[in-house]
Amino acid sequence: MRIIYILLIPALMLLMVSSGCREDEASPFYEPSPALPVHFPSLPVPNAKPLTKARVKLGKKLFFDPILSRDSSISCASCHLPQKAFADPRQFSLGVDGQMGKRNAPALFNLAYGLSFFRDGATPTLERQVLFPIEDPSEMHNTLPVVIERLRSHPTYPGLFQQAFGTQPTVDGLTDAIAAFERTLLSYQSPYDRFLAGDSSSLDAAQQRGMQLFFGEKAECFHCHGGFNFTDEMFHNNGLYEQYADPGRWRITGKASDMGKFKTPSLRNIAYTAPYMHDGSLSSLEEVVEHYSSGGKAHPNKSVLIRRFILSEQEKQDLIAFLHALSDETFIHNPAFRPE
Ligand code: HEC
Ligand code: HEC
Numbered sequence: 001m002r003i004i005y006i007l008l009i010p011a012l013m014l015l016m017v018s019s020g021c022r023e024d025e026a027s028p029f030y031e032p033s034p035a036l037p038v039h040f041p042s043l044p045v046p047n048a049k050p051l052t053k054a055r056v057k058l059g060k061k062l063f064f065d066p067i068l069s070r071d072s073s074i075s076c077a078s079c080h081l082p083q084k085a086f087a088d089p090r091q092f093s094l095g096v097d098g099q100m101g102k103r104n105a106p107a108l109f110n111l112a113y114g115l116s117f118f119r120d121g122a123t124p125t126l127e128r129q130v131l132f133p134i135e136d137p138s139e140m141h142n143t144l145p146v147v148i149e150r151l152r153s154h155p156t157y158p159g160l161f162q163q164a165f166g167t168q169p170t171v172d173g174l175t176d177a178i179a180a181f182e183r184t185l186l187s188y189q190s191p192y193d194r195f196l197a198g199d200s201s202s203l204d205a206a207q208q209r210g211m212q213l214f215f216g217e218k219a220e221c222f223h224c225h226g227g228f229n230f231t232d233e234m235f236h237n238n239g240l241y242e243q244y245a246d247p248g249r250w251r252i253t254g255k256a257s258d259m260g261k262f263k264t265p266s267l268r269n270i271a272y273t274a275p276y277m278h279d280g281s282l283s284s285l286e287e288v289v290e291h292y293s294s295g296g297k298a299h300p301n302k303s304v305l306i307r308r309f310i311l312s313e314q315e316k317q318d319l320i321a322f323l324h325a326l327s328d329e330t331f332i333h334n335p336a337f338r339p340e
Helices: 002-018 053-063 131-135 144-152 157-165 171-183 191-196 205-214 285-294 313-324 329-333
Strands: none
Touching: 053 157, 053 171, 131 144, 144 157, 144 171, 157 171, 205 313, 285 313
């Protein structure tokens, strides 16, 4: 046994040295850089879905490539714009043939920590989520056999799938690669994060007052938008309507108590992602604060935390100033999240 090890170790070392110039082999796994701050949990990555550089690279190419849509006109990034924290500034996104969707496209970041995806939590994994936009008639309106056929007859994709998965293009490879890229979309460098790391000058006086309001028992925001990612990952009715055109979580569970409940969105990068709410019905953070302080509309499922409270003009501005402190400019401008 021992002898085998003794022989193996120099052989392995030789292998590592000889491939040293090829980045993918020398450090095959994606690492957040700079490292995640201590107030972030370590990055959850499923064992069977390692974040290799080859997978992330392939996933990024696919994310920005209109090849996935039926008429090759739109990519994931047509509705998830990198400079908008991967949200869509339009109230409703347009799919192929100008088809209009029914929900506002959410921002995409820190998805590796997500417990469910879509505003009603329709899918439990990032991998499964990928299939929906590809097949949705109001989005890419394509079929998987067509997509896989296109990728297999493409000049570069077969090689990239080979590097990433050791196979030709497959549906599993496609969804694993895009999910891998999505897990690298990490946002953790806002002024608020620098504040938590000890730099008290990164929030000005208004933002610090706004932070007290946000985490206080008058505005109650933190009960739902709490934790390192400003979301409890749960579903709530926040009193937008008396009658909901979009039933939200009810669509998944069929329970009357879930009518009008939607997943709590993270508030990181919120200044970049207007319009707001599942239907993009509120166009500014001022309108959002007005909504909450008014106590919202009467609905049997409205959370008890949504009730009228009075804020002075100054307090409203402070609260909004704090929300701006959650903007992560490095995330918005990160070249790693732009097409090559
Ligand atoms: C035509 C516009 C459009 C396209 C194209 C599109 N999306 Fe989306 N995306 C949306 C909308 C709208 C939602 C919200 C739908 C819902 O909640 O029911 C969404 C939701 C998501 C979510 C869930 C986020 C969360 O926080 O729950 C992910 C992840 C996502 N899209 C990734 C992708 C990927 C990957 C692609 C490409 C394969 C893609 N999208 C293509 C519009 C689009
Ligand atoms: C009872 C839980 C709850 C409380 C308390 C709460 N929110 Fe929300 N918030 C939600 C849910 C759920 C949504 C998504 C609603 C939808 O999609 O229609 C949301 C959406 C938002 C949005 C829009 C996010 C987006 O991406 O569209 C903002 C901004 C926001 N809340 C800010 C606040 C602020 C500020 C407070 C405190 C004044 C607050 N929230 C209190 C649950 C809550």
